[in-house]
Each structure stands twice: as C-alpha cells, then as structure tokens.
Amino acid sequence: MIHGRVRTLPPRIDIVREGETPHIMRLMLSGWAYRYKQLPDGRRQIVGFFLPGDICDLHLSILESMDHSLASITQIELAEVENDMFEAVIATSPTLKSAFWWDNLITIATLREWALNLGQRTALERIAHLLCELYTRLEKIGAAANQQMEFPLTQMDLGETCGVSTVHVNRVLKELRLDNLICLEGRLLSFPAMDRLKDLAAFDPRYLHLGSRGR
Amino acid sequence: MIHGRVRTLPPRIDIVREGETPHIMRLMLSGWAYRYKQLPDGRRQIVGFFLPGDICDLHLSILESMDHSLASITQIELAEVENDMFEAVIATSPTLKSAFWWDNLITIATLREWALNLGQRTALERIAHLLCELYTRLEKIGAAANQQMEFPLTQMDLGETCGVSTVHVNRVLKELRLDNLICLEGRLLSFPAMDRLKDLAAFDPRYLHLGSRGR
C-alpha cells in the first residue's frame, strides 16, 4: 500500500488546471471526478471519469505541463503521493509496477472505445453506452449492484462527455425513460432492462479488461 | 537498439485482428498503418495512425485479447520482437523503459485530443486538425518538410477517422481547397497557408509532447 497525504475537496471545483506542471500522483479514495479538455472558444469535452480506486495522473510528471484539467463532481477524497516517493515505491515492488502498467493500458483501451463512441454511435447509443460503462465500473468496485447506482452527473456533464447539446441529452434521456430502459428517481439511477440497454449501445465490456488488476 | 525479425507487408491488409492474443511487440520501420475498432453492424472507427518509428502494441500482451485491429495503409516494414525478449531488454535498460513510458503517455494524450476532436469540433475543423497532426508528426521524424507531405489516405480513411461520411469528407476537402488551405496533387499534399489552417483547427501541438523522447 502506498501512503501519502489525504485531501478532501468539495464538489464542482477544478483540482488541476491545464498548463500546470504536475508533481504529484493522485489516487481517488471516494467520490466522482473527471478529466476535461477545452477549445479556445470554450467548447468542453470530458475525456474520462475517475471513480474510487482510480489513479488520476500516473507518471504524468514526465510531461512538462498538463494538456487538460481535472475537476470534482461530488465531494471527493484524494490520496496524494509525491513523485519522488512514488518512484521509490514502484522501484521496489514489481507487483505495483505492473499494476500501474495495467492502469495505463486500460486508460488507453477506454479512450479508444470513447473514440468509437463519439465517432460512430448516435446520441442515443452514446449515452446508453456511457451509462453501461459507468455501471459496470461501479459494480466492479462494489459501489453499485442490482442494476442500480448513485448518479451524480448533470445533463450538461453527459452532453460534454458524449459531444451532444444539453437539450438533446434531455430528449435522449426521455426516450430511454419512455422505452423503460432507465429509471431516474432523484440521484438514483436504475436499469429495468439492462440487457436491452447493452444491446442498444452495442456495449461489450471487454475493453475494460476487468479480468485481473493489481492494487 | 532492439533486434528482431523484420517483416514486409503489402498495402491494405489486416495485420492483427480483434480477438487475437498478442504475443509480440511491433515497431514501424516504414510506411503507414492504423488501428481501428468496429461496431457489430460494421461501422468502423480509426483510433490511431502508425508512422515510421511508432510502436504498435506496447505491452499489450498483458491483456488477454485484442479489443481492436491493425491494418496497413501503404506497404510497410515491421520489426517484430517476442515479448519475452522484449521484457528482458527493458529490464536491463532504464533508458528504454522510460522511453516506453513516454510512448504510452503520448498515445494517451493523443487519444484525449481525438476525443476532443470527435466530440466538439465540426467536420471541417476535425479534418483540418487531423491534417495538422499528421504533418507535424511526419515533420518530426523527417518524413515531411516545407508544408508538403506524401498523403496515402483515402477519403474513406479520413471519414472513418473523423466520424464523418465519405461524401461529406469530399465536400470538406473541396472547401479547404477553395479556401486555399490545402493543395492535393496526386498523392502529394501541401499547405499553402499552414497558419490559417492551424487557426481554423485550433491546433495546439502541445498534446504531442514533442519536446523530448527516447529511442
């Protein structure tokens, strides 16, 4: 286990901004956060979500400066480890080292799936696919079960993830609701017909490579 | 330097298919290739290009099976290294090891930019951005100069990369041509006004992290 300072941050604030020079490694202990990129005119694209157990900035320190930003969604707890200490730890533990390779490879595989999502699927399929991915990941870490999960994302978040306007996200969610594929009560999201949803989204969880994984 | 078998492959064939189990590491020596993913109904998304000097499947061996495919565009030469041998080599060379970390991080950074591209830019901006990226990468390895490059991609390739129909790619290229932003003569692509093109695409090469890099 890696030790380091633990920080608690409020919801909806930037954790790191584009252009800063990273010097620590962060591990999500609780809550939801995301990574985003921005165009000069303000258009925003979310390029990844962090759930408990995820690593935020693995070895990003080798790069000179951040080409993206990190922000919290809910209140979050982060473990922060200085790079020097981090280097020292992985040097002594081959298990940890390969765990970090894993993390990197899964990040890449997920980004490839997101490219497929953004480039080829319709708005309906994209959102359905994202919901499948999030549920699957949460279930894996024991934070969701029985086709139910806490859902802290706004429709604007969904839009910025799926490259769709907020208004259209709303219409898509309505359609999913009318088809009885999702059910949203407050912040609790449930899937009355997960099979049909996965089918609609052409969701194949293999890209998440859930088989094994180190810690 | 890593030694291994060198293979020459003809243009337009699959190198590895989804589902196969990877057991070698491939390095591009010459030519162009790409990585793609596919939906069950056949929609295809290109998720990365390989140019000379690029690594195709870094440590993918840890994963059970490929979640995507590789295909050649031009005739290509590949250096192939068995995983065992590869492991042995990086174990002895910290320089190489960090070079591979680099490669991984740049792959990730590029995929994030692609997500931004697919999610937020218009078809015109997307294609302009892709052209800027390819030229920049080719220039880096000395395979392009003076705002000119060999361009082996078809309009269908461009479409499958940018999430745009082939017909619309054609219209976009026409617009770029009429605006005097690109000039295509046979397989030679040139940029009479690179500044304006980069501006149109909001192309900021920092994500490619060209600063340093090992080999």
Next chain:
DNA sequence: CGAGAAGTTGAAGCGTGTCAAATGCAGTGG
C-alpha cells in the same frame, strides 16, 4: 421562502447523412 441551478419543452434552422448517378484513375488482359 427565495434564488440560482438543473431539467423540460416547442419551433425553427443548419450540418451532415443518405441515395444515386457520373466522372476520373490505375491496373489487367486481350
């Protein structure tokens, strides 16, 4: 209770997809 944020809805317009047909281009065989 009030105020700001998030969600909802309708109408109109635009970017892009689809379909279909024509043109250009390169390789092949007669």
Next chain:
DNA sequence: CCACTGCATTTGACACGCTTCAACTTCTCG
C-alpha cells in the same frame, strides 16, 4: 495500345438528427 474492370472521387437532391434559442417548470439548498 486499348477496352475493361474496379475503386476512389465528385456532385446534386433530399431527408433527418441534432443544435440553437427561448421560455417555462422543477428541484436544491441556504
């Protein structure tokens, strides 16, 4: 050398998914 074939490119007409704008409603929380 030319006709033939198949693939890439080009163009027009039309359809549709999604965006934009604007107003309204519903939540959330101090």
